[in-house]
Amino acid sequence: MPETRHARPQSRSTFYPPRNIALLVGGACVLIVCAAIRFTDGVPPADAKPPAAAATDGSKTSMPPTNPLAAQVNGQKITRVELGRECLKRHGEQVLEAVISRKLIELECRQHGISITAEEVQQEIENIAGRFGLPVDQWMMLLRNERNISAEQYSEEIVWPMLALRRLAASQLAVSEAEIQKEIESQFGPQVQVRMIVIDQRQKADQVRTAAITNPDEFARLAAKHSTDINSASAGGLVQPIRRHMGDPEIERTAFALRPGQISPIIPVGEQYVLLKCEDLLPARQPGKAQLQQLRTAIVDNIRDRKLRQAGTELFAQLKKNARVENVLNHPQKSQQQPGVAATLNGHPVTMAELQNACIARHGKQVLENMINRALLQTEMAKARLQVTQQELNQEVIRAAIDAGFTHPDGTADLEKWIQTITQENEITQDTYLTNMVWPTVALKKLVGKVTVSDEEIQKGFEANYGPRVRCRAIIVDNLRRAQEAWNLARRDPRIENFAELAAQYSVDAASRSIGGVVPPIQRHGGQPALEREAFALQPGELSGVIQVADKFVILLCEEITKPVVVELAEVRDLLYQDLLEKKHRLAMAQHFEKLLAAARITNFLDPDASRTPSADTTGQAKSRPSAARG
Structure with missing residues (x-):
């Protein structure tokens, strides 16, 4: 993905979740995503309606927001109506499909007399937290800090639909004793410790196997030299012990037929060829009685969850196929005829209020952060009596396109391809791109003013790039x-x-x-x-x-x-100058924006942890409540 070469006031760090958390949250989300489901607040009453967010401290569940303000920035108000309008503008179409998808599940639950209570949702959350050995409050804190999922989102967007689909697909979720025993054998049954070589060409695989059979002790060296699987090649082909029912059936069958020291036949797997050498046969382990009982419970849950993902996806696909949907949001004439309605599903209205609340629930924090940042910059630009012209916006888009490598053969910017790429990869409209990415960049550049590049910096850049x-x-x-x-x-x-x-x-x-x-x-x-x-x-x-x-x-x-690149400094001086100038610009812009934040008084009603007061000192460091999810 090409780098977005515009400065953005907000900064976000990439989070890579612990694998077990990612699997659990991701597993539930797979079901929802496959069904194109995203969720909303304020659904009309029904037997199957989702509960309000289960409070983790035993307090009453949260009420719908009543504060008309979303934020205040140095006294300037941003209303919830303005935030909702901006969220609808940027995300309304995408979220509408999600709201309709959720409605389908609710209507199906109502038709079958299925009711999911807040107590059931809370109990399921406790069960899930228990799988990780955590109290509910710590589990919810973990989800917020590491997945940016609030308690309300988790209850309504993940746990409630999981329970609803589980009830709807109950007849397909039965777990047999044979399935349980198969899982137990996978975890506690015999294993085969092997070394593995993966090769892309059959002829080469034959040659490597001949060499391995001739001298089995050289298998590790052959793996390091020839295997295309870099993870195992660096360890001489050593991989995790092979267990039953866990991977490719042919590899498992072959591995369990080997004896220590034996080399396997060539195993075709897709477009690759695999060789195994048996290092050891690991005997089965017999779990204790108490451990086995706990294991059975976990196994049943895991098997049921796997079945739920498949059954839920199939069920939803059928519901969607049979649904009658009328999109009102994107049709001005229909909007006039049905004011306040975003769509209808099987004759049931999806109101604009529902859609707006859904957009805020899902994208509100990010959109509000952009609005706050823009308000800060607009105020500063007004103080400095500066404006951003359309020509400056166009020039910045051209610069970004060229900087990212989107050019025609003659070196001019390929704007059409660049706009298409940047909007698709960031899932934004062209208007949002110009508003949230290009305009702040130009504004900050004008606020920062002139940036210089010294001869010493150019010399260092030359040594770094060509030395x-x-x-x-x-x-x-x-x-x-x-x-x-x-x-x-x-x-x-x-x-x-x-x-x-x-x-x-x-x-x-x-x-x-x-x-x-x-x-x-x-x-x-x-x-x-x-x-x-x-x-x-x-x-x-x-x-x-x-x-x-x-x-x-x-x-x-x-x-x-390595040898230096044969090039004279004079030949690349202009290129180095432009690159260093842009980097110094970005650094100066980031520092300037941090100073703006340090001096700002921001009250964020949607995300209180993002509120901040002006710094009392002159270091430019703002006082703000710590937040794990600012943006």
């Missing part, structure tokens, strides 16, 4: 003792193969660990002076000392020092 680089492998460790231990083992045997195994064993960096410690070549002036100094002092085959970089400890093994 020599150190191609090396790295072991990255989070404590000194283990770093010294890994360094001592690498010093005893400085071969690349040994270093790769040590990286797989010791490194805490998952990306480089899986490929034997390979890291991007180190350049000069890249922002890590201590690391760069050590790297450029090495010769090929030489091992560094233990280098402390922030809170990590790094060991380098130099493989090669």
